[in-house]
Amino acid sequence: MATQLKNLSDFSHTTVPNGTAYKFAIAVAEWNAEITGSLYNGALKTLLAHGVLADNILSIAVPGSFELTSAADILLNKHEELDAVICLGCVIQGDTKHFDFICDAVANGITQLSIKHSKPVIFGVLTTNDLQQAIDRAGGKHGNKGDEAAITALKMAELSAIA
Numbered sequence: 001m002a003t004q005l006k007n008l009s010d011f012s013h014t015t016v017p018n019g020t021a022y023k024f025a026i027a028v029a030e031w032n033a034e035i036t037g038s039l040y041n042g043a044l045k046t047l048l049a050h051g052v053l054a055d056n057i058l059s060i061a062v063p064g065s066f067e068l069t070s071a072a073d074i075l076l077n078k079h080e081e082l083d084a085v086i087c088l089g090c091v092i093q094g095d096t097k098h099f100d101f102i103c104d105a106v107a108n109g110i111t112q113l114s115i116k117h118s119k120p121v122i123f124g125v126l127t128t129n130d131l132q133q134a135i136d137r138a139g140g141k142h143g144n145k146g147d148e149a150a151i152t153a154l155k156m157a158e159l160s161a162i163a
């Protein structure tokens, strides 16, 4: 499994841009809140640790991961100054195919949104078979996907600035 080869929180501080000049939004799904809360805390801590000003981080909650795409679209339409939007969620397989539809909708929706706005929209959504896999990736043995999402946002904001 790829994550077993790379800890989600493993990154070199020397390769992460300083975020003082950048403005970010974080959209967090309320489903599986004990997991998404950990993802959010990881992302926030990582942004602040790399110089992002607290006043330059706009955070909102949405009911579920399916709503992350529309929330990011609303944020990008209303706040043109944003350099990137981080979308955080946790989708856990249930008894039906609902999992597949949500995961596909969010992944494809976020991808299309990033292209529509020419702004980085970061896919920080766990899509796991069970709760333990989510725990392992939200500050557990495989690190925190919120950290990874924040690092990605910083790198993409820098890329957008220098490209």
Ligand SMILES: Nc1c(NC[C@H](O)[C@H](O)[C@H](O)CO)[nH]c(=O)[nH]c1=O
Binding pocket: 029, 031, 032, 063, 064, 065, 066, 067, 089, 090, 091, 092, 093, 102
């Ligand atoms: N089962 C999970 C959901 N389901 C809710 C959807 O995301 C959505 O809010 C609903 O279908 C109404 O549009 N959401 C998660 O984030 N994680 C899940 O495991």
Ligand SMILES: CC(=O)[C@@H](O)COP(=O)(O)O
Binding pocket: 091, 092, 093, 094, 095, 096, 097, 098, 099, 100, 102
């Ligand atoms: C991903 C989901 O929506 C899922 O948790 C819902 O569970 P079920 O498929 O058993 O209805």
